[in-house]
Amino acid sequence: xxxxxxxxxxxxxxxxxxxxxxxxxxxxxxxxxxxxxxxxxxxxxxxxxxxxxxxxxxxxxxxxxxxxxxxxxxxxxxxxxxxxxxxxxxxxxxxxxxxxxxxxxxxxxxxxxxxxxxxxxxxxxxxxxxxxxxxxxxxxxxxxxxxxxxxxxxxxxxxxxxxxxxxxxxxxxxxxxxxxxxxxxxxxxxxxxxxxxxxxxxxxxxxxxxxxxxxxxxxxxxxxxxxxxxxxxxxxxxxxxxxxxxxxxxxxxxxxxxxxxxxxxxxxxxxxxxxxxxxxxxxxxxxxxxxxxxxxxxxxxxxxxxxxxxxxxxxxxxxxxxxxxxxxxxxxxxxxxxxxxxxxxxxxxxxxxxxxxxxxxxxxxxxxxxxx
Amino acid sequence: xxxxxxxxxxxxxxxxxxxxxxxxxxxxxxxxxxxxxxxxxxxxxxxxxxxxxxxxxxxxxxxxxxxxxxxxxxxxxxxxxxxxxxxxxxxxxxxxxxxxxxxxxxxxxxxxxxxxxxxxxxxxxxxxxxxxxxxxxxxxxxxxxxxxxxxxxxxxxxxxxxxxxxxxxxxxxxxxxxxxxxxxxxxxxxxxxxxxxxxxxxxxxxxxxxxxxxxxxxxxxxxxxxxxxxxxxxxxxxxxxxxxxxxxxxxxxxxxxxxxxxxxxxxxxxxxxxxxxxxxxxxxxxxxxxxxxxxxxxxxxxxxxxxxxxxxxxxxxxxxxxxxxxxxxxxxxxxxxxxxxxxxxxxxxxxxxxxxxxxxxxxxxxxxxxxxxxxxxxxxxxxxxxxxxxxxxxxxxxxxxxxxxxxxxxxxxxxxxxxxxxxxxxxxxxxxxxxxxxxxxxxxxxxxxxxxxxxxxxxxxxxxxxxxxxxxxxxxxxxxxxxxxxxxxxxxxxxxxxxxxxxxxxx
Numbered sequence: 096x097x098x099x100x101x102x103x104x105x106x107x108x109x110x111x112x113x114x115x116x117x118x119x120x121x122x123x124x125x126x127x128x129x130x131x132x133x134x135x136x137x138x139x140x141x142x143x144x145x146x147x148x149x150x151x152x153x154x155x156x157x158x159x160x161x162x163x164x165x166x167x168x169x170x171x172x173x174x175x176x177x178x179x180x181x182x183x184x185x186x187x188x189x190x191x192x193x194x195x196x197x198x199x200x201x202x203x204x205x206x207x208x209x210x211x212x213x214x215x216x217x218x219x220x221x222x223x224x225x226x227x228x229x230x231x232x233x234x235x236x237x238x239x240x241x242x243x244x245x246x247x248x249x250x251x252x253x254x255x256x257x258x259x260x261x262x263x264x265x266x267x268x269x270x271x272x273x274x275x276x277x278x279x280x281x282x283x284x285x286x287x288x289x290x291x292x293x294x295x296x297x298x299x300x301x302x303x304x305x306x307x308x309x310x311x312x313x314x315x316x317x318x319x320x321x322x323x324x325x326x327x328x329x330x331x332x333x334x335x336x337x338x339x340x341x342x343x344x345x346x347x348x349x350x351x352x353x354x355x356x357x358x359x360x361x362x363x364x365x366x367x368x369x370x371x372x373x374x375x376x377x378x379x380x381x382x383x384x385x386x387x388x389x390x391x392x393x394x395x396x397x398x399x400x401x402x403x404x405x406x407x408x409x410x411x412x413x414x415x416x417x418x419x420x421x422x423x424x425x426x427x428x429x430x431x432x433x434x435x436x437x438x439x440x441x442x443x444x445x446x447x448x449x450x451x452x453x454x455x456x457x458x459x460x461x462x463x464x465x466x467x
Numbered sequence: 468x469x470x471x472x473x474x475x476x477x478x479x480x481x482x483x484x485x486x487x488x489x490x491x492x493x494x495x496x497x498x499x500x501x502x503x504x505x506x507x508x509x510x511x512x513x514x515x516x517x518x519x520x521x522x523x524x525x526x527x528x529x530x531x532x533x534x535x536x537x538x539x540x541x542x543x544x545x546x547x548x549x550x551x552x553x554x555x556x557x558x559x560x561x562x563x564x565x566x567x568x569x570x571x572x573x574x575x576x577x578x579x580x581x582x583x584x585x586x587x588x589x590x591x592x593x594x595x596x597x598x599x600x601x602x603x604x605x606x607x608x609x610x611x612x613x614x615x616x617x618x619x620x621x622x623x624x625x626x627x628x629x630x631x632x633x634x635x636x637x638x639x640x641x642x643x644x645x646x647x648x649x650x651x652x653x654x655x656x657x658x659x660x661x662x663x664x665x666x667x668x669x670x671x672x673x674x675x676x677x678x679x680x681x682x683x684x685x686x687x688x689x690x691x692x693x694x695x696x697x698x699x700x701x702x703x704x705x706x707x708x709x710x711x712x713x714x715x716x717x718x719x720x721x722x723x724x725x726x727x728x729x730x731x732x733x734x735x736x737x738x739x740x741x742x743x744x745x746x747x748x749x750x751x752x753x754x755x756x757x758x759x760x761x762x763x764x765x766x767x768x769x770x771x772x773x774x775x776x777x778x779x780x781x782x783x784x785x786x787x788x789x790x791x792x793x794x795x796x797x798x799x800x801x802x803x804x805x806x807x808x809x810x811x812x813x814x815x816x817x818x819x820x821x822x823x824x825x826x827x828x829x830x831x832x833x834x835x836x837x838x839x840x841x842x843x844x845x846x847x848x849x850x851x852x853x854x855x856x857x858x859x860x861x862x863x864x865x866x867x868x869x870x871x872x873x874x875x876x877x878x879x880x881x882x883x884x885x886x887x888x889x890x891x892x893x894x895x896x897x898x899x900x901x902x903x904x905x906x907x908x909x910x911x912x913x914x915x916x917x918x919x920x921x922x923x924x925x926x927x928x929x930x931x932x933x934x935x936x937x938x939x940x941x942x943x944x945x946x947x948x949x950x951x952x953x954x955x956x957x958x959x960x961x962x963x964x965x966x967x968x969x970x971x972x973x974x
Binding site: 344345348349 | 768770789790791792793794795800802804807808809810811812813814818819821822823825826831834835836838
């Protein structure tokens with residue numbers, strides 16, 4: 096569209112022509128996404144409020160009030176929210192790596208279970224000093240989870256089986272394996288219900304302040320590491336290239352099969368640490384609900400954060416808040432399951448917000464592509 | 468005067484798409500809007516058709532000033548636009564599509580009378596199409612007629628056609644022009660958006676030339692020439708003669724020795740093809756689409772295995788090596804599909820420029836990327852190859868085709884390639900962009916690069932290439948120096964000499 100003398104960076108966009116917000120100096124387009132999210136949240140609580148009113152006759156404002164007062168404004172509630180978010184953040188960090196590469200690793204729950212099994216097996220049986228034992232537990236869990244999701248990666252690269260199916264199915268295999276372990280090989284002597292023995296004291300991580308434990312810090316450290324991996328390493332560059340443009344990546348000499356496998360390994364390995372964290376930081380043993388559905392919750396969290404690693408912990412905290420607040424709902428006569436309804440609603444509304452955002456952007460940029 | 472547009476201004480983030488444009492349409496005329504991609508033709512017409520709201524300027528329809536808020540408004544005012552991408556429901560019939568969105572049959576749809584109605588309308592303008600046929604059964608040309616019919620059925624007086632011939636075969640174009648004439652004769656005002664010079668000269672009554680958002684001139688077709696229009700459109704003399712330095716060729720860079728390869732359908736697409744290419748030479752591969760061109764490009768770049776034969780790059784056997792090994796041996800690829808395989812549309816210009824060099828120092832050290840080096844390198848490429856982009860972070864999908872192609876060429880040339888495989892490098896580009904791509908290729912050749920140019924455009928091949936080879940059914944059926952090549956001979960060879968022969972596998 097342009098001739099040769101008039102081109103390149105210097106003389107292209109005249110900043111005055113852009114619809115900009117003066118104060119922040121950001122394009123109006125950047126506001127589309129927060130705005131859409133606000134709409135989604137309002138909509139969720141509006142619909143949720145109607146449901147509360149219709150089904151229980153309670154005042155939704157009081158219900159929400161007690162809901163959030165407990166989760167986000169009571170000292171114990173806040174600690175509980177942080178504690179609950181820990182395995183979700185870890186599993187979410189693992190998932191995001193795969194999602195960014197266009198791989199639907201929905202197997203975090205199963206990978207967590209593998210992590211939990213390996214941590215328990217080592218934590219109960221290997222009497223080593225803490226300085227050796229704990230790193231060993233984390234490393235072994237990482238490898239175990241990596242190999243577990245590596246199976247899906249292998250099936251994908253070798254036979255073209257979609258990873259969404261295999262990772263999802265492998266969840267159930269892993270959960271059954273966990274159940275077998277606690278009622279068989281790893282069972283404690285004479286349990287009242289299926290559970291393993293307690294792990295050795297030196298394998299137990301301390302609580303910062305009950306119920307929050309040290310693994311929360313591990314989760315927080317993991318986030319910038321994954322960010323670095325995605326945004327500042329050549330592996331991260333490659334995985335995004337493959338995620339966004341398979342063919343172009345192949346053309347550029349990237350080995351897609353190898354990369355798929357690597358990504359599945361790393362993703363599963365990190366997710367498995369979520370299970371480890373629950374064993375060595377919270378349960379100190381393995382029980383049936385040790386993974387607690389956090390691997391599935393992490394899917395919602397990653398969607399909510401739009402696969403953005405920096406946004407993910409916040410989404411995790413918010414969802415944890417909703418899960419923790421559920422218990423206070425019963426006090427005002429609303430079933431605790433209602434928070435699950437709200438989370439479901441939120442997911443729907445966020446999907447809807449995606450449409451709003453696209454619509455806003457469309458309106459505001461009016462297809463900038465026609466012109467430049 | 469059917470429509471008058473005065474001083475239309477339309478801004479997009481970073482660009483002034485329409486800068487005070489005046490335009491008018493008379494009843495019964497075919498008025499062409501001519502300009503390069505991105506000149507603002509489509510924007511101007513989208514403003515008239517209600518898709519965009521102008522930032523300034525006014526529109527008069529039938530002498531009355533109007534404000535158009537939506538395409539529905541526009542249709543009510545008598546303006547209808549047929550876009551390049553059809554908006555038809557493929558499981559519905561022609562008649563159903565024509566009446567889609569109208570609240571006319573309020574409750575019961577009597578398809579019989581509807582079809583009769585639509586058929587009558589079609590008859591009036593000579594739009595041959597069966598009103599009871601389902602859309603999916605129709606050819607692209609017929610679907611286009613349905614789109615036009617849809618607008619006529621809504622009673623529009625001004626019909627805007629956005630590059631309507633882009634999807635048609637030459638025979639269909641002829642038919643289509645007859646219909647256009649018939650509609651004009653019935654008093655319709657027709658706006659024809661195009662950048663194909665010969666068609667414009669054939670069909671237009673008046674021509675308005677746009678460049679960079681501004682109207683350059685409106686002229687009567689009878690009083691102008693293609694040459695004058697081209698100058699107005701591009702803003703200067705178009706260089707038909709390319710600056711090709713007369714240099715002796717160097718050593719052999721590529722040698723294909725009887726290679727065989729399968730198409731995606733597992734049928735033999737290359738059948739013992741042999742050719743040789745030297746440094747500082749452009750070898751043009753001419754041929755009808757689907758005679759193995761794609762497979763040829765993909766085997767040389769390592770994307771497709773050969774089942775027999777050898778590939779030598781710089782005297783080294785590179786048969787069935789991986790794409791990365793080919794790249795490292797100095798093979799560059801400008802692929803056919805610019806947006807899907809040449810670039811990653813959702814990633815930034817920066818990322819796309821780095822696709823092939825990110826793995827080498829100084830752009831990465833150990834596992835980490837060196838962003839500062841990457842930025843400065845990308846910035847230099849953007850400048851050196853005249854890529855117009857608002858910033859390095861802009862998503863590549865927002866660039867025009869010409870800029871995307873320059874981006875690809877910049878990337879490929881920058882990776883120190885000795886051999887470049889360029890497939891349809893200028894397809895779909897306008898004159899200005901085509902010219903700049905040609906110059907980049909010539910420059911690469913003058914610097915000692917070897918280029919395998921695969922193109923359907925014979926003129927392009929004959930003007931760029933030093934040698935021409937014709938591919939037919941996966942074999943090279945003839946080779947000659949480009950300066951001795953006669954277009955008729957090449958054409959005959961492309962058809963495989965015996966005219967009854969099948970045109971080969973479709974891929």
